[in-house]
Amino acid sequence: xxxxxxxxxxxxxxxxxxxIFKIYYPDLFGGTLTVIRDICASLKDAFASAVLVCSQSxxxxxxxxxxxxxxRVRSFGNLLSLPAAPTYPWRLWRKIAEHDxxxxxxxxxxxDLVFAFGFGRxxxxxxxxxxxxxxxxxxxxxxxxLMRRTLRQAKAIIVSDHVLVDNTPLLREFEDKCHVVPxxxxxxxxxxxxxxxxxxxxxxxLVLACGRLVPYKGFDVLIRAAxxxxxxxxxxxxxxxxxxxxxxxxxxxxxERVRLLGSxxxxxxxxxxxxxxxxxxxxxxxxxxxxxxxxEAMAAGRPVVNTALDTAVPRVARHGLEAxxxxxxxxxxxxxxxxxxxxxxxxxxxxxFAARTRALSRYSATAFRQGMExxxxxxxxxxxxxxTMNVEPPPATAWFDSIRIAATLAWSDMRHRxxxxxxxxFWMSLQMAIVVAVLGSVIGQMSNADVLSRLPMxxxxxxxxxxxxxxxxxxxxxxxxxxxxxxxxALPPVIFLLQCTFRQALFALHNACxxxxxxxxxSPHDFSHGLAALPGxxxxxxxxxxxxxxxxxxxxxxRDLKPIIESTLMLAFLASPVIWSxxxxxxxxxxxxxxxxxxxxAVWREPLTGSPIDPVSIAYVLVALALLIxxxxxxxxxxxxxxxxx
Amino acid sequence: xxxxxxxxxxxxxxxxxxxxxxLKRRLLGRLxxxxxxxxxxxxxxxxxxxxxxxxxxxxxxxxGSGKSTLLRLIAGVYPPSSGGIAIQGNVVPLLGLNAxxxxxxxxxxNIALLLRISGRKPTRTMIDExxxxxxxxxxxxxxxxxxxxxxxxxxxxxxxxTAFPADILLLDEWLSxxxxxxxxxxxxxxxxxxxxxxxxxxxxxxxxxxxxxxxSVINLDHGRIASxxxxxxxxxxxxxxxxxxx
Numbered sequence: 001x002x003x004x005x006x007x008x009x010x011x012x013x014x015x016x017x018x019x020i021f022k023i024y025y026p027d028l029f030g031g032t033l034t035v036i037r038d039i040c041a042s043l044k045d046a047f048a049s050a051v052l053v054c055s056q057s058x059x060x061x062x063x064x065x066x067x068x069x070x071x072r073v074r075s076f077g078n079l080l081s082l083p084a085a086p087t088y089p090w091r092l093w094r095k096i097a098e099h100d101x102x103x104x105x106x107x108x109x110x111x112d113l114v115f116a117f118g119f120g121r122x123x124x125x126x127x128x129x130x131x132x133x134x135x136x137x138x139x140x141x142x143x144x145x146l147m148r149r150t151l152r153q154a155k156a157i158i159v160s161d162h163v164l165v166d167n168t169p170l171l172r173e174f175e176d177k178c179h180v181v182p183x184x185x186x187x188x189x190x191x192x193x194x195x196x197x198x199x200x201x202x203x204x205x206l207v208l209a210c211g212r213l214v215p216y217k218g219f220d221v222l223i224r225a226a227x228x229x230x231x232x233x234x235x236x237x238x239x240x241x242x243x244x245x246x247x248x249x250x251x252x253x254x255x256e257r258v259r260l261l262g263s264x265x266x267x268x269x270x271x272x273x274x275x276x277x278x279x280x281x282x283x284x285x286x287x288x289x290x291x292x293x294x295x296e297a298m299a300a301g302r303p304v305v306n307t308a309l310d311t312a313v314p315r316v317a318r319h320g321l322e323a324x325x326x327x328x329x330x331x332x333x334x335x336x337x338x339x340x341x342x343x344x345x346x347x348x349x350x351x352x353f354a355a356r357t358r359a360l361s362r363y364s365a366t367a368f369r370q371g372m373e374x375x376x377x378x379x380x381x382x383x384x385x386x387x388t389m390n391v392e393p394p395p396a397t398a399w400f401d402s403i404r405i406a407a408t409l410a411w412s413d414m415r416h417r418x419x420x421x422x423x424x425x426f427w428m429s430l431q432m433a434i435v436v437a438v439l440g441s442v443i444g445q446m447s448n449a450d451v452l453s454r455l456p457m458x459x460x461x462x463x464x465x466x467x468x469x470x471x472x473x474x475x476x477x478x479x480x481x482x483x484x485x486x487x488x489x490a491l492p493p494v495i496f497l498l499q500c501t502f503r504q505a506l507f508a509l510h511n512a513c514x515x516x517x518x519x520x521x522x523s524p525h526d527f528s529h530g531l532a533a534l535p536g537x538x539x540x541x542x543x544x545x546x547x548x549x550x551x552x553x554x555x556x557x558x559r560d561l562k563p564i565i566e567s568t569l570m571l572a573f574l575a576s577p578v579i580w581s582x583x584x585x586x587x588x589x590x591x592x593x594x595x596x597x598x599x600x601x602a603v604w605r606e607p608l609t610g611s612p613i614d615p616v617s618i619a620y621v622l623v624a625l626a627l628l629i630x631x632x633x634x635x636x637x638x639x640x641x642x643x644x645x646x
Numbered sequence: 647x648x649x650x651x652x653x654x655x656x657x658x659x660x661x662x663x664x665x666x667x668x669l670k671r672r673l674l675g676r677l678x679x680x681x682x683x684x685x686x687x688x689x690x691x692x693x694x695x696x697x698x699x700x701x702x703x704x705x706x707x708x709x710g711s712g713k714s715t716l717l718r719l720i721a722g723v724y725p726p727s728s729g730g731i732a733i734q735g736n737v738v739p740l741l742g743l744n745a746x747x748x749x750x751x752x753x754x755x756n757i758a759l760l761l762r763i764s765g766r767k768p769t770r771t772m773i774d775e776x777x778x779x780x781x782x783x784x785x786x787x788x789x790x791x792x793x794x795x796x797x798x799x800x801x802x803x804x805x806x807x808t809a810f811p812a813d814i815l816l817l818d819e820w821l822s823x824x825x826x827x828x829x830x831x832x833x834x835x836x837x838x839x840x841x842x843x844x845x846x847x848x849x850x851x852x853x854x855x856x857x858x859x860x861x862s863v864i865n866l867d868h869g870r871i872a873s874x875x876x877x878x879x880x881x882x883x884x885x886x887x888x889x890x891x892x
């Protein structure tokens with residue numbers, strides 16, 4: 001086709017736009033997809049579009065749809081309305097760099113996740129707000145912060161009607177960024193067949209509905225409404241609800257009059273719209289924000305029956321003018337409204353005419369194209385908000401510097417102890433020796449086991465516990481105590497959290513002389529076990545640091561967390577086998593098994609005693625570590641703001 | 647190539663009240679749908695500064711006009727709310743003198759620690775040179791800083807902070823802290839330091855000082871740039887004299 005030649009004489013390079021959504025043609029047909037396709041098509045002279053979506057089909061990853069390259073990331077089904085595509089965030093991150101503008105079609109939390117971690121910050125982002133999250137509203141508390149971060153990063157937010165901004169609290173926070181660009185429709189395709197009185201179906205009772213067969217579209221309500229009245233109902237669309245709807249039709253005995261047509265191509269759909277007498281959009285929830293299909297029906301000159309949602313739906317086709325609006329989910333009222341129109345050809349004709357006029361004048365494709373182009377252009381040309389570059393020069397050396405300064409500070413902290421007393425940190429070791437002696441004798445009273453052989457392990461466990469406990473507790477106040485270095489010398493806050501781990505590690509080395517002495521005196525000397533315990537011990541230290549990083553930052557932001565952290569740590573300690581060894585209690589309690597501390601100790605204590613590690617413990621610790629690392633990365637992003645908190 | 651470029655930089659400074667530090671309060675507030683209003687002041691408002699090698703910029707303005715905040719923004723302490731910051735060269739912020747000081751340590755250990763914090767490996771000669779500048783007795787090097795008078799402490803800290811040149815030097819009002827005799831010597835050292843740095847930004851109430859040192863003075867008011875005054879160079883005269891002597 002002639003587009004291929006066009007590329008050769010493209011004068012300046014067109015900026016490229018990456019459309020980010022969960023699904024695209026040919027896997028599905030639907031309103032949002034039509035919008036994306038129309039944007040790609042209508043802006044093709046000004047922008048080079050590309051699409052990144054998920055797909056469950058195992059076919060080609062790279063396809064071309066209407067001259068637009070589409071990359072489809074493999075998805076393994078749907079989880080809570082989201083494609084389970086583990087590699088999507090990674091692909092998105094890779095693709096971000098290749099494009100000049102990112103267009104996210106929200107809601108799509110999988111992409112929010114990428115933006116929440118701060119990726120793609122250097123590229124201008126435009127969010128198309130198609131709908132709020134309605135279906136799985138229970139997940140809001142988790143998704144909303146992510147969406148807020150995305151919106152904060154966005155240069156512009158595009159909505160189809162201003163009512164969405166008014167009714168969505170999240171959007172109201174960003175009202176100044178919102179641009180209203182009503183969807184437009186190219187009405188030229190709808191001129192066939194001519195809209196004339198005699199073309200209206202002679203039987204005068206064909207009702208059409210169109211949409212994905214998903215619960216919020218409310219087709220079950222429509223089918224129930226059909227049962228009470230005498231009209232023919234055709235439903236265009238495909239989706240997960242199909243078996244249920246088919247069963248419902250069967251049960252109500254409507255197989256004669258109600259048909260599920262499945263997916264239908266554009267040309268066919270327009271023909272059907274021109275054939276129908278009434279178009280119905282029975283949507284139930286605010287997930288339906290605009291209803292592009294009702295606009296198509298209007299362009300075809302059909303009267304509409306829609307529902308009174310808090311979105312643009314009843315504002316595109318207005319009650320009494322182009323539509324009859326009924327309460328959502330009310331089969332009785334819906335049936336009556338359809339019946340009213342079926343029985344009154346003159347009203348149908350008037351409404352249909354009004355509808356077509358409105359579609360032509362108010363929702364023209366030209367206005368839509370111009371609106372989109374303006375927003376996109378402004379987003380691309382707006383000065384990009386480059387973040388401070390001085391915070392992250394060559395990152396490797398910066399990290400190394402941070403670690404070195406943290407080590408210096410930790411070393412000086414330790415020397416400080418020696419300044420105050422000759423014994424320095426050994427005072428604490430002495431104290432710990434006493435604790436171990438007392439505990440050992442108490443345990444000896446409680447169980448008949450050989451106390452002396454347990455003492456080295458008890459002392460070592462206490463050393464490790466003291467390390468973990470003090471690192472976390474120190475971290476909760478570390479940033480406040482170093483406020484002047486952070487604010488006046490611009491040292492990165494993470495240094496002072498690292499300092500806690502280093503300092504307590506030095507103290508732990510002092511304390512370790514207690515278990516070491518006990519071991520030398522009381523146990524047979526076997527070094528191989530010690531070597532086997534090293535990987536576990538490393539995991540323990542890394543987990544401790546990650547935990548202190550996360551909790552330290554949070555406790556600085558929220559001061560009331562410190563006592564909670566203190567008491568939780570104490571509880572975790574008591575409910576873990578730190579002072580007991582696992583075989584002292586014949587079967588471990590559930591609490592003890594669920595306690596992460598149990599496993600964090602098990603991964604190095606078991607090899608030290610020569611027994612194999614329980615795989616559950618390893619899995620438990622690795623999962624905890626993965627979570628902690630994720631949380632740490634998020635914390636590191638937030639730590640940029642630490643200077644505000646102290 | 648050393649440069650600072652701030653383009654339309656804004657900083658919204660969140661003012662945390664006692665309740666804003668409480669997670670419980672915040673969660674409760676969300677439950678009972680109490681709007682969590684966070685007070686925010688615009689501490690830096692649409693500031694654009696371009697500085698190349700050789701720039702000496704003075705920041706003037708009344709208390710709370712955003713001088714220190716702007717310096718901290720350049721130092722990277724606060725992330726900007728909007729706008730762009732691009733900095734080339736290593737930034738040495740000297741905003742508070744007593745950051746990182748441990749009063750229990752003896753003076754020389756403190757000097758060594760401060761040097762390490764600013765990324766240098768202290769040597770005996772370095773410490774001796776710094777000490778020579780303080781004009782304090784050598785045996786005091788072995789005394790804990792706790793025993794120093796505040797004036798003596800300031801000498802030590804000043805000498806340490808100004809011991810090494812930097813690409814970009816950010817200075818906040820702290821010449822006034824030293825006693826009169828030392829002030830003269832301190833200013834000379836400061837001028838020397840300033841002359842070695844590629845870019846200097848100095849915040850001060852002391853207009854004559856700014857006029858002596860700076861090539862341009864930016865007057866701030868409520869975080870905005872109220873006016874920029876270019877200073878005609880009597881200041882360079884002093885530099886030339888020193889260069890000839892050296």
